[in-house]
Structures are given as structure tokens and as C-alpha cells.
Amino acid sequence: MNGAPLADPVRFASPLLEADRLVRTSQTLPLRTDEHVVAVRRVVREQALALKLSLVEQTKLVTAASELARNTIKYGGGGMVVAQQLTDGVRQGLRLVFADDGPGIADVTQALRDGFTSGGGLGLGLGGAKRLVDEFDIDSRSGEGTAVAVVKWKK
């Protein structure tokens, strides 16, 4: 990770990172290339395993991470992801925050609808990822970038 462009997404995503939960560990990964998407899948899988999520919950989280990581690269022009192990006292979970400093999403409601795509994909990425996680939060500003935070709690 180097260069100035990645510094801004961190600040951009910070409201999503500062929810009232204790962060136990935090790991930041770059998102620029296809190989980075694979690396994110591997790290999320490892962390989901460490949290002892069930196989189905692991698979859902890793799949959501793959969709969102690809979006960050394809539509956001690249950025980063922060993976954090969380606790709110009772539960333990994993939070992933994807941030880019790309053009932003013009209409977030429309982008979350199945079948909506601006990039020739299936249009399942954002709405599909939302269904696979327990919490989903998105902050997109025109000309500044997009941050998407998801949380999966251990049941």
C-alpha cells in the first residue's frame, strides 16, 4: 500500500468505522487488481474461520466480500478494504469496510436494486452482497467516493 489516493478513502470511510463497537483487530488490504480480490477472499475466509463462523456464514461473508471488492475496483477505480474483528460486549463479529475515491454512486437506492448495472455485469453485486450479511451501510458522495461497510455476527 502506498501513494496518497489511499489515504483519503480511510478518512472518507471513518464514520462507518466509528460505530460504537470495540475493535479487537484491524487489517487493511489494497484493492487495485484481480489478484487483490482473491487476496481479500482469502483473508476474510481466515478471519471468518478464526471467529468460528459456520461454513454457510463463512461462504456468505466471503462471497459478499468478493462482490464488494470487485465493485471497489471496477466502479470506484480501486481503493482498499479494512477488515476488523468486533465485539459489542455480547457478540463477536467481523466488519469489512470497502472504500474508494472514485466517482461515487449517483443513485444508491437504484444501485441496490437487483438487475441494476452500469458496468455490464449481472447487477447483483451490491443488492446481493446486502442480503448475504447482517448489517449493511453505504456512504457515497458524488465526485468523492464510496464506502460500504458490512458486518457479520457470530450466531
Add this chain to the structure above:
Amino acid sequence: MERIPILRIGDLLLVTIQVDMHDRLAMTLQDDLTERIVKDQAKGVLIDISALDLVDSFIGRMISNTAAMARVLDAQTVLVGMQPAVAITLVELGLTLPGVKTALNVEKGMSLLGKSYQ
């Protein structure tokens, strides 16, 4: 260049995906399979994903596209060995792979294509 190997068994092509594919590798496999169907005059394609612990929308689309391309080239495609957790996730994601035949394993996939090991 990195590639997924394609095996020919009679007039079938068998692909066993054993690595976590990045997007370019998935696209290369789609292109390679389409070319091999014509070159080997294959009548069937078996895609074994029993080793995959993830199928996201990109890989799902690659599989659907490959099956559609195979169909117009007079070949049938059967997707075999999907793990239960992957199936649950795929459907929740909204991906139901329309037009793609599936089987639980390679043997059942072959019999679906009207072939046997002998």
C-alpha cells in the same frame, strides 16, 4: 500465462477447477473451453466445482456464458459437485444459473450426458 487445464475424455471435455480463480483466469477458461469445444468436436462439457468454496456473481456468469456458448456450438454443459454452502449462498445472492444443467458429481454428470466411464 496461468491456465486451468481442460481434459478430453472421448467426446467430452472435463474441467476441474481447483484454485480460487481471479476474474481474468475465469474469462480465459471461458475462452479456452469454447475453443476446445470446436477443436475437439466435443459434445459435452463437465465443469467440476467440488473443490470451490465460493462461486460469486462473476464466476456464476462465466459458467452461464460458457453453457450458452457450448449450446450454440452443439455441446451440452453440466456443472457438477457444487458444495451445499455455495448453493445456499448463490441462491441468496440471486444467482440461479438458468439454463445450466447440474449434477452432484462427475459420474452423475456423465450419465446425464449419456456417457459412462467404460
